[in-house]
Amino acid sequence: MDKSRQNKVIIIGAGPSGSIAGALLRQKGYPVTILERQRFPRFSIGESLLPQCMEFIKAAGMLDAVVNAGFQFKNGAAFAYGDHYTEFDFEDKFSAGIGTTFQVQRGRFDALLADEAARMGVDIHWQMEVKSVDFSGPQTHLTVADTEGQVYDYTADFVLDASGFGRILPRLLDLESPSGFPVRQALFGHIEDRITDPKFDRNKILITVHPEHKDVWFWLIPFSNGRSSIGVVAEQTFYTPGEDYGAKLQGLIAQAPGLRRILQDAVFDDKINTLVGYSANVKSLYGKGYALLGNAGEFLDPVFSSGVTIAMKSATLASAVLDRQFRGESVDWEHDYAQPLKRGVDTFRVFVDAWYEGRFQDVIFHPNQQPEVKAMICSILAGYAWDQNNPYVKNARSRLDTLTELCRAGG
Template structure:
């Protein structure tokens, strides 16, 4: 059997795969992307953070996003709004501590992912759709992959380096035994797209709306408007709180929406335009983010929780961190994957993790709904919500757990 030899195999053509392959292709590396699905295909993670725009620009993919956003129904986004038992607050991402873009888009992921993959292909990246990696073996100087193509034929590829950008497919963690349980509790999400028909003149379509259940503060909802009058809606909940017997996902979702006055009023005229879906137990972790000849990007490594829309940002950050390291390795330079990739990536992931944990235990909810907020601290927190979780000049990034805990105690004390 003929063996194909390339510099880099990227598993998955989603956002991290498109960005990483674009960056390596720009350096003249022979890159092949193997994608199990055909694009466009469904994915969640529809509300981008402004930090994403920096990474897309680095890969030469931001101009096509800006130019095609309106045609694809993507919604301009400048912040996040929060609602809890009649209390309302919001963050304007242009009023933040860290320099950089303060606006982005809320996107339909099927079209967004295809736009990025098409952009990478136009730059010269080879993308093979409906090619599934079924076996991987590590060798001293290369990785060997067994792949099934769209016709069912099997072939072999040897790559000097492999990047797993397969997202929830988690190809390398499954095939070379890297998976480990997440420390986050198992949660389910029920979600769909609707023609929202929102007639409230005060509703701000430029922001994601996150709503907390009035009786269960660990149950929350997203409402992500798009510019064409549709929206993504969903609820995140621990499975044991759901009475699911003999009920369709859509019935469960709208039952929970109707338990919250602000959402039930906003969505009183909504019409579902897609079947409701459920994802259960999506939080994931791994024993390591890299080996001598591979690295895990984005959700293939660790996925936290959708509450602050950090997934795509982490994915793109991982792509932009790993690409120059792999390029240097292929050029024969000494690299340290731990110090140059895993540790810097983990720094921002851990910051997000602090805020996700504090959301569910109530501390961060106490902070954002506090009546009297210091403007400078608010800007620092806003930067993290905008995706700038790697800016260590921000004290709430550099010392996220300690700073947030102290802030939450003060807010609790003086509420």
């Protein structure tokens, strides 16, 4: 490999946002190089996709590959709390668009998207880590190292940071900003689930609220091979430093009767991982010669599985703005990229806040749900958080506040 390479666009990271952005830019004829620090497949969370993702995958020309990959079909989300149970069928949503999706092992899914991007002509350089960047000149200069310590110089007209939790440019450019959320910690892993409960629907993610702590919740994401992803989320202070994460997770599951029954025969045969303080924000989503995609810019919380959707939305928006910029049009990255992206992120944020406050739980477990309102809520849970025709998107906070008051008053 030449130690000095010139590129039109460099994307840092080959995850969903990087692969989608790369494919979309290749469709427009631009040379694209992706620099990926790891070698795929590799483990990642964010395994329960939302239907909105399928629209972005379709636009990138990858839909057939994903549909034919054998992933677990997903048509909705189910919520459980004590004796309460409710579910949302995404095809009953208010917004137009695809209403089903998949639950995926991210190692295989991300590798599939990257392979599709490469098939379309995206040049992916694996196990290449960006060490420094210089945006001071007319072109961006990146210093990159491989696993053997060899150093390479890359030059690009524009850089998209799709590095996820690696957050390369936020770290190198001092863009990190507090998220505003409490520091939460997730314990998670894959299990052989051995689920035989006839009432359990493998076509839905199951979110279970802890019976005593309403801000502690579990996810159960079934895969197509008899395995599942299981995890628990709580504030960091809920855990004891140094405790056995596997034992802690199983102990918490035992405290939730419904989840304990579903997983009574499960085999915990894999490592239980942890992620602490994952919520993140930045001072700006763009700058001279760069833009931040997905988790590199902002990550809220895993509760509504919004991370991959936001990542793909950011890739779609940024690719469109960059295409216009390359064609000589006048673009405004704040107006054309940051603000549109944040509108959907802020909608998700309203519902995440309400979830941990217990307000949204009072809404979804209310016994007398109105079909029209449920369809509007369903659209947001399906990822259509940018649909301004939906009153619960356009006026998310005021609408949800009013709905919560009505539900708590017995309406």
